[in-house]
Amino acid sequence: MIQRIQTIYLIISAMVMASLFLWFPTVEGSNGAIIIERNEPVVFGLVFGSIALAIISALSFKIRKRQFVLNRINIILNFVLLGVFVYRSLTLSGETLVSEKGIGVLLPIISIVFLVLANKAIKRDEDLVKSVDRLR
Template identity: 60%
Template sequence: MLQRIQTVYLTIVLVSVAVLPYFFPLWKLEGKDTMFNKTILYVVFFGLSTALTAMSIISFKKRQHQFVLNRINIILNLILLGLFVYRSLNLSGETEKVSEKGIGMFLPILSIVFLVLANKAIKKDEDLVKSVDRLR
């Protein structure tokens, strides 16, 4: 059923990985915003995360499949976050170029939080179904 709470969580994840990267810069270099689409690696990771989230929303009848897709998506977002942290630590210092971290670097954290909440809700639904099956 699409009207479950995990669908709301997954929709928030879908918005945070598919729409918000176009509006929030990852960092600023010399006063210019650097968006995610400047590097093909970030485009691929955001695209894969979007596809996994959409597949997870569509597969609402298969809770275990949805749970596994969300776990893979969490791992993907952790890799993306690691890439952002690596890049931000390698940004040049304030001596020669002025650099500033943007709010777009925190989008994977938002995605991870809501994916964990969605997995908790899926697990709760699965436990409820198992308990009802035991009563039959």
């Protein structure tokens, strides 16, 4: 349901991760040839996994517990992605063709913030449903 605030948060989180994918394109050499580094498949897998989990979580709005668990897995995935970015930025020697230091490293943190906000909204909905069930 699009009118629920946690769905909006999850869509924003997926959009942030999609912008991260656009921010870190495949590194191209000077002659236009594609250079794939050793960590590139890991980064792309983590980014696509995070986008997929956010979309699946947004679509499973009827089962709030599953949505909550998927968001927690997504938060862990984003922390792993952040760790990969920090490791790569610390092991870089100088500047590469595509700068990997900057706002792109902060995008997983922004995604984590929106996922936490979505989990708080899901928890609030779950508490509301439990309180209504108590009154019956």
